[in-house]
Amino acid sequence: MMTHKIVVAGCGGMSNTWLDYAVQRGNAEIVGLVDIYEESAKAMAAKRGLQVPTFTDLGAALVATDANLVFDVTIPASHKQIVTAAMNAGCNVFGEKPMAESYADAQEIVALSQATGKRYSVMQNRRYLKQIRSFRDMLASGAVGTVGAIHADFFLGAHFGGFRDAMDSPLIIDMAIHTFDQARFISGADPVSVYCHEFNPPGSWYKGNASAVCIYEMSDGSVFTYRGSWCADGLNTSWEADWRVNGSRGSARWDGASLPYGEVVNPEKPEGFIRELLRIEGESKWEGQEGHWGCLDEMFTALEEGRPAETDSLDNIKSVAMVFGAIESARTGQKVKL
Missing domain, CATH: 3.30.360.10 (Dihydrodipicolinate Reductase; domain 2)
Structure with missing residues (x-):
């Protein structure tokens, strides 16, 4: 079974839903937390009892942790930067909507996904x-x-x-x-x-x-x-x-x-x-399952089956x-x- 080593980007403002899901999934592990304010990442680690390193830079986190999946729960203005860095580093990405702050950025992300073969799935929990x-x-x-x-x-x-x-x-x-x-x-x-x-x-x-x-x-x-x-x-x-x-x-x-x-x-x-x-x-x-957990089920299952998720960026760009x-x-x- 595929093992998902996850770095969370933007954990300072995230809900507990993403972490709750990852913790209960048998083949997923949180290996690092990233936030521009490292004290926010440290506070989240302490709150959830996570014995993981914290970072202010995603690239450094991916190198240090050998992650293969990024949760992008940053604000929309940061999505392109986070997703681009993650896919260029060989990671798949699950992220909050909207997939990008502009249509041009969304198109660039889709092109990068196609070029790298890495998946970017968007949280369309509804x-x-x-x-x-x-x-x-x-x-x-x-x-x-x-x-x-x-x-x-x-x-x-x-x-x-x-x-x-x-x-x-x-x-x-x-x-x-x-x-x-x-x-x-x-x-x-x-x-x-x-x-x-x-x-x-x-x-x-x-x-x-x-x-x-x-x-x-x-x-x-x-x-x-x-x-x-x-x-x-x-x-x-x-x-x-x-x-x-x-x-x-x-x-x-x-x-x-x-x-x-x-x-x-x-x-x-x-x-x-x-x-x-x-x-x-x-x-x-x-x-x-319903809501976020239902969407996350589909995202993880799609990765494990080697196919685009229902809310993969290749499809979600039409909603964007x-x-x-x-x-x-x-x-x-x-x-x-x-």
Whole structure:
């Protein structure tokens, strides 16, 4: 069995999830912690009882520890530097979204992955929920017919503090990647173009634009619309957004928390001004772990099977394109081809 020797980069601000997972995985070992503030790395080592060296430089850590895998949990601005250094040193990388701070950086990372043969898998944990798997299966079964439109609403009043409050486009850059990636996952289609208007409404506590409306044309001919805000106090959606899909035979809904359901035309009833409908229910078939642990299961399994993970950078760059295409459209006021 493959043994994973892991160096964690950016441990000063990381959640416990990544370390918790690595500790419980039988063939994985944390061999070093890196942070620009070494005292943060030392504090994390002490907190978790890890008897491992700490560093301020990733390159030095990789040489000293003979690691073969890097967890990149740094801020987005550091992702390209961390991932590039890791892959050039012969390591695979698992990292937090977004995969890069710009589309050009993401393209360079993908090219480097292809050149080195090293994998860079991105944490898209919101794919790994039984409810979204049920929703995807419902649509893939043809239950509502040919999908023509997918709509997602995301409204939360998230008071983070810290770097998000100072970002130019906090919603699209830091959060919308999840919903955009979910749209690709649910539909099985990729983006073709986008028109986006982003804005910062009254009462916002963000410096940059914390609200947006986006319209995507997708490769299967459908349209995906996104309405979102990170400064919407009251009547909040779930973190998974609130979804509606319209198909040629009916419609499906998913509130982001419950199992999906739908209504489809009853073929045994005659035509009418409003057709008679039958209710359909999503089935819970997903038996894997959910959230971060489900995504990490897939990342590790893919490495061990010698294949790209479901959220490998080769695929995830298409979700990244949705992010930076939206930013470019908002900047220019024009529809952008992807």
